[in-house]
Each structure stands twice: as C-alpha cells, then as structure tokens.
Amino acid sequence: MKALRFLLSGVYLAYILFLSGLYVAAYPLIMFYLSRKKNYRIDDAIRCTNRLYGFFLVKCSWPLVRIRCTGAENLPRNGSAVIVANHRSTSDMFFSPFFTTSNTTVFVRSWPFRIWGLGWFMRRAGYLDMEKSDINYFLAGAGAELFRRGVSFLFFPEGHRSRTGKLQLFRSGAFLTAVEYNIPVIPVCLTGTETFQSMKDHMFRPAVIVITILPPVYPAAFPPEKRALKLKRHVEALIKEHLNEH
Amino acid sequence: MTEQEIAERVKKIMVEEFELKEEILVPTASLYDELGLDSLDSVDLVVALEREFSFKVVRNLDEEKIRAIRQLKDIHEFIMEKQKAMQGEPK
Numbered sequence: 161m162k163a164l165r166f167l168l169s170g171v172y173l174a175y176i177l178f179l180s181g182l183y184v185a186a187y188p189l190i191m192f193y194l195s196r197k198k199n200y201r202i203d204d205a206i207r208c209t210n211r212l213y214g215f216f217l218v219k220c221s222w223p224l225v226r227i228r229c230t231g232a233e234n235l236p237r238n239g240s241a242v243i244v245a246n247h248r249s250t251s252d253m254f255f256s257p258f259f260t261t262s263n264t265t266v267f268v269r270s271w272p273f274r275i276w277g278l279g280w281f282m283r284r285a286g287y288l289d290m291e292k293s294d295i296n297y298f299l300a301g302a303g304a305e306l307f308r309r310g311v312s313f314l315f316f317p318e319g320h321r322s323r324t325g326k327l328q329l330f331r332s333g334a335f336l337t338a339v340e341y342n343i344p345v346i347p348v349c350l351t352g353t354e355t356f357q358s359m360k361d362h363m364f365r366p367a368v369i370v371i372t373i374l375p376p377v378y379p380a381a382f383p384p385e386k387r388a389l390k391l392k393r394h395v396e397a398l399i400k401e402h403l404n405e406h
Numbered sequence: 407m408t409e410q411e412i413a414e415r416v417k418k419i420m421v422e423e424f425e426l427k428e429e430i431l432v433p434t435a436s437l438y439d440e441l442g443l444d445s446l447d448s449v450d451l452v453v454a455l456e457r458e459f460s461f462k463v464v465r466n467l468d469e470e471k472i473r474a475i476r477q478l479k480d481i482h483e484f485i486m487e488k489q490k491a492m493q494g495e496p497k
Contacts, residue, residue, distance in 0.1 A: 269446070291445050294465065295453055319446040329425060332450045389422060 169363035172224065179220050183213050203286040204263055204309075210285060211264075214257035224366045225356060229258050231373030234346055236261060240307050241376065242338040245348035246327055246399055247316035251357040252350055256314060258371050259348045264312040267293075267333060269319065286311075290319070295333050299340045307341045317392075323359055327400050335379075335392040344376035347395050349402045374398060407489060412459075412482050419454045420478075433479035441478075448472070455481070461488045 187209065194205040218225055235241070243260055245252065253266070267290040273279040286306070288298065306313070315334035322328050338345045349372040356367035377398070382390040417431045426441055437443045443451070452463050452472065463472065471484055 291449060293449075294463075295449070296456065296462075297465075319444075331446050332423070332453060336453065386422075 165363055172364045176217060179217055183216060206285040208262055211257045211262060214254060218255060226368045227258060228368060229371040234373045234375050239310050240341060240343045241312045241346050242334050242343060243312055243314045243346045243348060244317050244334045244395060245350055247318045247321050248325060248350060249321060249353035249357050251353050255353060255369055259373055260314050261312045264314050265306060266314045290333060295336055313337055321359060325354060327403060330392050330396045332388060332392060335388040338391060339379045339388045342379055344378050345395050346376050347374040347398050349399055372402060409482055409486060412485050415458055416481055419458055423450060423454050431478060435478050436476060459485055461492060
C-alpha cells in the first residue's frame with residue numbers, strides 16, 4: 161500500500177513538473193504581454209504571472225485537488241491589505257492565488273532564498289525575507305513604496321508549519337505592517353492542505369482544500385497603545401475560533 | 407534606568423509577545439533552549455525592545471552583539487549599553 165502511494169505521488173509530481181515545463185515555456189510570452197502591453201513593472205508582472213501559475217496548477221490537479229473557497233468578496237478590489245493565513249503544509253503557498261489579490265508580495269523564511277535560481281526569482285518578484293528584513297527599515301522604505309502602489313502583503317504569521325495542526329503563536333510583522341499603513345488585515349483559514357501534502361512523508365494525497373476568507377479587521381478599531389499587539393491577539397483568536405469549528 | 411527596571415520591562419515584553427510564564431523568566435534563562443524562542447522570535451524581540459526602550463538597533467554595528475545574546479541577562483546588558491551610548495550622543 162505504501163509503495164503504491166509512493167508511486168502515485170511520484171506520478172503526480174511528474175505531472176506537476178510537466179505542467180510547470182509548459183508554463184515555463186509560455187512564461188516569456190505572458191511576461192511580454194504584461195510588461196509591454198499592460199505596462200506592468202517587472203516585479204508586478206512576475207507576481208501576477210506566479211499567481212496565474214498557481215491557478216493553472218491547481219485547476220489542472222482536479223479531481224485530486226478540489227477547492228472550496230468562501231469569502232473572496234472580503235479581499236480588497238483596490239489598495240493594499242495584509243493577508244494572514246494559518247500554515248499547515250509546504251503546499252499552502254501553492255493555493256495562495258485563491259486567497260490573495262492579483263498583486264500580493266509574500267514574506268518568506270530565509271531558506272527558499274538560498275535555493276539556486278528560486279532565490280533570484282523570488283528577489284526579482286519582490287518577495288521578502290522575514291528573517292533578515294529589519295521590519296522598521298522595511299516599513300519606512302520598500303514597504304511604503306509597495307503600499308503606495310497598492311500591493312498587498314501575505315504573511316503566514318506562525319512562521320513555521322504546524323506539526324500538530326494546532327495554531328501556533330503569531331509573530332508580529334504582519335500586524336506592525338497593518339498598523340503602520342492603517343490597512344485592513346484579512347484573516348484566512350486553510351484546512352486540507354495538511355492532507356494534500358502531509359508533514360510526515362511529504363507525499364501527495366487527494367484532498368479537499370477549504371479556504372475561508374474572513375471579513376477584514378481594521379487596525380483603527382483598536383486603542384492606540386500597543387495596537388499591533390491587540391490586533392495580533394484578535395486576529396489569532398478569530399482564526400483559532402474558526403479552525404476549531406471544523 | 408536601573409538594571410532591575412530594565413529586567414522588569416523585558417519580562418513584561420516576554421510575557422506579552424511570546425506568552426511565556428513569568429516564573430521561568432530568570433536572568434540566566436537561555437532564550438533558545440529554555441524559553442523556546444527561534445530566529446523569527448528574535449526578529450520580533452528586537453522590534454519590541456526598540457519600541458519599548460526607544461533605541462534603534464543599527465545594522466552592522468549591533469548585529470554581532472545581537473547574535474551573541476543567549477540569555478535574558480545578555481538582553482539586559484545590551485539595553486544598558488545602548489542606553490549609555492544614547493546618553494553619550496550629542497543632543
């Protein structure tokens with residue numbers, strides 16, 4: 161049984177690599193269209209293209225992967241937001257197109273930046289190293305520029321995947337960002353990704369991915385003293401409460 | 407500010423930010439082994455200290471000192487050093 165599962169998982173991985181190859185072949189055309197015809201900046205075009213790639217892979221993975229997404233109307237149509245999601249699997253990023261806006265940058269840990277090729281690509285896309293970025297420096301500089309351009313920020317505030325499935329302690333970066341720019345926090349609850357690719361053996365399994373995008377939480381609703389901390393605790397409680405319902 | 411006052415304020419940060427129990431926050435407690443903090447927490451800790459004590463951690467200049475912090479008492483010493491440096495700065 162384990163050997164069969166291993167084989168099927170390998171077949172799926174080969175299929176994903178094949179689809180990725182197709183996408184890479186089409187990549188220059190998509191980038192050309194976005195940057196020349198739609199006048200996107202290079203980093204905006206890369207982020208948009210990555211999002212299309214995510215949609216493409218997930219849609220082509222049906223019926224192995226089925227998505228149930230609710231609350232998409234809570235994502236902003238214009239302007240920035242801080243999107244925070246719980247983190248149960250490496251594949252959470254794979255499903256991010258379903259809970260982010262078309263122009264969203266991602267805060268990632270240091271290790272993916274060290275992978276040859278991928279690191280360069282992520283830097284070109286304007287993804288941010290959450291371990292090395294000085295958040296105050298970022299908020300005053302690069303972050304302010306992204307905010308001015310209406311780019312949203314995606315964080316997995318737990319920092320690591322949860323090994324137990326339980327929500328871990330949230331880090332502060334997402335909430336400091338929301339308070340600094342006075343932009344809403346959009347809490348996102350993800351379930352099923354831990355089944356799709358488990359932490360134990362990293363093999364792929366059929367799964368229903370349930371994505372619930374909760375209504376925005378505005379920093380201004382909290383008293384000024386330790387606003388980011390209060391916002392963090394509130395959003396943490398909202399996600400915890402929602403996950404406990406499933 | 408005395409070392410005792412600094413220790414109290416650091417303790418408050420550790421309780422609020424990392425939900426740690428007050429009784430384990432002794433000066434010799436190891437941040438990583440005993441308190442269970444990691445590299446991401448250290449980023450949060452630096453931000454919280456900067457805001458609480460109104461100083462700025464300067465890249466390159468303070469990086470080595472931050473990396474050398476292992477125990478709670480190292481944080482107290484770092485803050486005292488920063489405060490001395492601030493007092494010496496021209497106004």
